[in-house]
Amino acid sequence: MKNLPVFVYGTLRHGLRNYQSYLNGRTEKEVPATTKGRMVCVENGSFPCLFPEGNNIIQGELMYISDEIFPEVLKDLDWVEGYDEADLENSMYERKVVTVENKNGEKVEAFIYYWNVNGGIGEYIPSGCWVTHVSREKEKTN
Template sequence: MSRKLPVFVYGTLRNGLHNYENILKDQTATENNATSVGSLYAVDHESFPCLVREGRTIIQGEVMYIKEDRYDDILKKLDYLEGYDESNIQESDYVREVTTVTDDKGQDVEVYIYYWNQPRGLGEYITSGCWKTYLKEKRKIPDS
């Protein structure tokens, strides 16, 4: 099985959004704001974001420290949601990789991150690097 690293989330899995509510709510021991670097795009008519490695935009997200006793089950659910299949990476929508992000205390944290793995589907570039900001601008979620 994979190493039990925290997961950096930058889209629909962020706290307060629908996939967080469906998968991660009450399943984490700790959640910290953090940033990564890359390029963020809206895919499939603004339904979800994808992150690509290339780029220098600061990507806003959260590090999710999944509860130890729930880790394997939750990681499987995340892999399924992201269309990631370890045995068929070429056909996976996203690929789960180890990277380092910076948390809100300025500390580097080794995490899993899901990068877009398909040549298709890059939609609108999200200049803010923040999915929540993008949704607010599109009036898909209320200001908080």
């Protein structure tokens, strides 16, 4: 399998809960990047899901992983995203290859996980930024 960076936009972003468990100390570099799509929360609001349809700017990061551990890390990310390439019909997310734009405006081919479940979605996130959304939700509860 080709070693591509992984574009993360939700709980796998630097400093967030799944980053700590699955990516911390396992990346060679992490680069801010964007793509286009439509971001929404799942019904309980605990994590986002992304659809390729839409023109919102989605903010995230490219996670570059070394060749030596790439298969292991991708397997872990597939697990946390509920993706099974042998059983796409029952996968929560689908891993795709897309072109994203890094912070320097360069086009980069990367893996991304798109929502693959009918239903189960809640609030639309117009900012396209999970970090901003989480901060606003915390402010509402304080």
